[in-house]
Ligand SMILES: Cc1cc2nc3c(=O)[nH]c(=O)nc-3n(C[C@H](O)[C@H](O)[C@H](O)COP(=O)(O)OP(=O)(O)OC[C@H]3O[C@@H](n4cnc5c(N)ncnc54)[C@H](O)[C@@H]3O)c2cc1C
């Protein structure tokens with residue numbers, strides 16, 4: 001198997017089928033019951049001497065690190081158990097290395113663009129790219145972050161306990177056979193990639209492995225159409241690999257706005273990414289030359305490839321950590337049930353981040369963990385995270401950014417006559433001289449009633465990730481279309497399109 005799997009230490013791919021069976025724990029706790037428990041638990045506060053700690057955090061990823069540090073700053077006695085490296089998915093096998101991979105993969109096009117601006121033409125030979133050197137630099141940067149995280153926790157008096165934690169009961173956590181008692185527990189164990197139960201599954205790599213490949217493949221099949229599949233299709237494509245995306249359904253990024261999906265699909269195809277729709281992998285066979293033959297259920301023509309990557313979602317790391325012993329209920333997939341304030345079915349135990357069913361994004365896990373620490377140890381009123389206006393980006397090439405309602409959600413919320421759509425497709429200035437065939441796109445959805453608030457913004461542009469951040473502030477503030485129209489743009493930018501669109505688009509049915 002290629003590379004190392006960050007999580008394989010405690011949840012091997014071969015245990016996953018069993019995991020699913022064991023996940024089928026009885027559930028059915030209503031949210032109202034959860035809420036009343038929260039206020040009981042909150043009478044607690046800190047410095048309860050009967051326990052070893054006031055707060056024991058299981059999992060040192062985005063949510064756990066933030067929550068433990070804030071709690072300690074507020075005076076709580078805090079322990080943090082981490083079975084791998086501090087920083088969790090985001091730092092080790094998620095956002096951070098992914099963004100570095102995106103940057104690295106984009107130079108091919110940038111060198112091409114440079115020629116249009118008068119720089120000498122560089123004949124790119126992919127073999128010239130030093131993959132090993134790049135991975136070494138990437139690994140060094142991750143190591144730097146791991147160390148910085150550890151120092152920051154220690155400087156704030158968080159006691160780090162290295163090892164896999166399990167719950168013995170609702171006030172006892174066990175790590176390396178040692179028991180620790182605690183007033184409150186936070187479960188912030190994150191998730192890991194799903195690997196399907198198909199013949200040849202041992203040949204599958206996931207995003208965890210993709211960050212540690214020994215060399216780039218000549219061609220790659222990526223199964224899935226979500227964030228990770230789309231981002232890695234662009235990364236491998238940028239490095240010159242031949243990429244085929246295998247979609248179970250009819251579209252990539254099915255939870256995104258229909259127009260942004262269509263526009264991005266056009267760009268991916270222009271970049272040379274092949275997409276096969278409504279196709280499912282039946283099995284994977286290893287060939288004598290170390291390549292793989294992938295057979296499909298629907299189309300009987302197999303494909304030969306050097307690498308098969310699955311990115312079909314993630315499941316929580318909640319298997320066999322004693323949740324049942326501590327009285328914590330999960331759904332059938334092992335997702336921890338929580339109320340609006342991250343309280344589980346056990347009043348003194350909380351859960352944040354990817355092991356709950358909210359938005360699986362780093363800043364979301366961080367805010368959930370931060371609000372929780374404030375609530376428990378900062379004498380602050382409980383505060384709900386506003387999930388409706390979370391801005392998010394897919395770091396594709398070009399990138400997309402989205403915030404608020406999709407058109408489909410606007411249709412369901414306001415009815416087909418209750419909203420307006422404003423849109424603009426344009427060629428970004430940067431590619432004019434290089435003649436790169438590239439489009440950008442802006443779409444605003446406006447609530448037609450009342451004050452005409454902007455309720456959805458969808459962008460496709462290389463600057464979309466930076467622009468959408470401020471759009472989410474505007475949406476949270478309830479900005480109206482009139483406010484956008486009378487805000488002066490910054491010229492020449494892609495962002496100015498957002499305050500300049502005046503033409504309503506005909507509604508599609
Ligand atoms: C490839 C990829 C790219 C991504 N890109 C982005 C992005 O660009 N932007 C974005 O916002 N989000 C991105 N995400 C999502 C983001 O990484 C997660 O939403 C975020 O890391 C969730 O934080 P968390 O604290 O819930 O869990 P995690 O960060 O997963 O942390 C959980 C930690 O708990 C530890 N752990 C698990 N079980 C135990 C145990 N029993 N005992 C002790 N420790 C344990 C794990 O080792 C891990 O360190 C990406 C994810 C992936 C996979």
Ligand SMILES: NC(=O)c1ccc[n+]([C@@H]2O[C@H](COP(=O)([O-])OP(=O)(O)OC[C@H]3O[C@@H](n4cnc5c(N)ncnc54)[C@H](O)[C@@H]3O)[C@@H](O)[C@H]2O)c1
Pocket residue numbers: 196223224225226227228229231247248249252253254280311312313314359360361392393394395
């Ligand atoms: N840029 C970012 O912020 C970023 C990047 C990567 C990941 N993430 C987070 O991590 C989460 C996980 O990412 P992901 O891409 O694994 O999941 P995802 O939920 O985004 O996408 C999963 C995809 O797999 C498809 N799928 C599911 N089961 C399948 C099957 N059996 N066969 C074929 N296709 C199947 C789904 O239709 C969907 O298109 C994301 O939802 C997101 O919250 C965020």
